[in-house]
Amino acid sequence: MEMSLGQLSELSEGMNLPESKKIITQANINLYAEASQDFNPIHIDEDFAKKTPLGGTIAHGMLILAYVSQMMSAAFGRSWLAGGKLNVRFKTPARPGDTIVVSGTISRIEKGEGQTLIHCDVLCRNQNGETVITGGTSVRVEKRE
Amino acid sequence: MPKEQKVEYSQLEAGYEFPPSRYTLDHSIVATYLRAVEDSSSLYQDTELVPPLAIAAYAMASLSESISLPSGTIHASQELEFIDTVNINDILISYARVSRQQSRGKFHLLSINFNVFNQRQQAVLAGKTSFILPEQTGGR
Numbered sequence: 395m396e397m398s399l400g401q402l403s404e405l406s407e408g409m410n411l412p413e414s415k416k417i418i419t420q421a422n423i424n425l426y427a428e429a430s431q432d433f434n435p436i437h438i439d440e441d442f443a444k445k446t447p448l449g450g451t452i453a454h455g456m457l458i459l460a461y462v463s464q465m466m467s468a469a470f471g472r473s474w475l476a477g478g479k480l481n482v483r484f485k486t487p488a489r490p491g492d493t494i495v496v497s498g499t500i501s502r503i504e505k506g507e508g509q510t511l512i513h514c515d516v517l518c519r520n521q522n523g524e525t526v527i528t529g530g531t532s533v534r535v536e537k538r539e
Numbered sequence: 540m541p542k543e544q545k546v547e548y549s550q551l552e553a554g555y556e557f558p559p560s561r562y563t564l565d566h567s568i569v570a571t572y573l574r575a576v577e578d579s580s581s582l583y584q585d586t587e588l589v590p591p592l593a594i595a596a597y598a599m600a601s602l603s604e605s606i607s608l609p610s611g612t613i614h615a616s617q618e619l620e621f622i623d624t625v626n627i628n629d630i631l632i633s634y635a636r637v638s639r640q641q642s643r644g645k646f647h648l649l650s651i652n653f654n655v656f657n658q659r660q661q662a663v664l665a666g667k668t669s670f671i672l673p674e675q676t677g678g679r
């Protein structure tokens with residue numbers, strides 16, 4: 395099961411997942427563009443981005459979403475990699491210099507034969523308290539003898 | 540795919556199927572990805588596992604090779620299901636199709652479903668990505 399949040403029996407609805415904080419830098423955005431092959435100029439070309447309604451570069455939504463995935467894999471281990479689901483909305487762009495707080499709460503636990511389905515509410519906020527990402531995740535955790 | 544072969548988003552209709560995209564995530568790509576997202580999880584240290592969001596990011600990047608999206612396109616929402624683990628150097632094939640394309644005032648909503656399989660034809664990831672696009676002609 396490889397969970398770091400605690401043993402399955404110790405989990406309860408309303409329990410918070412370990413929160414994390416990330417500072418967005420243009421260097422990380424550029425590196426992410428290279429890693430993901432997403433070179434949209436709104437992410438990496440400051441001159442271009444300044445002329446758009448956004449007024450500057452923004453991080454890839456999938457970069458911020460990766461932080462949610464990190465929180466889930468930190469809590470649920472390999473179960474997240476093969477049994478995880480997410481459904482999120484991108485509400486506000488994250489910009490270089492922003493501090494993103496990633497948080498999650500167990501909203502529902504469904505116990506079944508041989509496995510448990512854990513549902514979570516997840517949220518990414520910036521330093522102004524604005525919602526960057528909001529949505530839900532679920533992870534299927536197999537019981538082991 | 541050269542830009543001149545890209546499909547204009549305004550020409551896409553629900554049901555349109557993109558050409559399948561084949562890709563492999565090697566050690567170098569995964570290492571760069573982990574540095575970019577600052578992920579030092581032990582899950583990926585001294586293992587061959589690929590972070591699931593890296594698989595999704597590449598599936599989406601392959602889409603951007605096929606569609607000409609205008610500047611001002613916003614990634615509005617994302618659904619993902621991680622069905623099975625992927626190892627470094629697995630050969631992945633992504634299939635994508637337009638599930639929704641509709642106009643809302645001055646904006647278009649475009650939703651694309653994608654499914655990723657490994658070299659054993661086993662499903663490893665499924666997803667749905669939605670974009671809001673400004674009304675304009677031509678791509679960037």
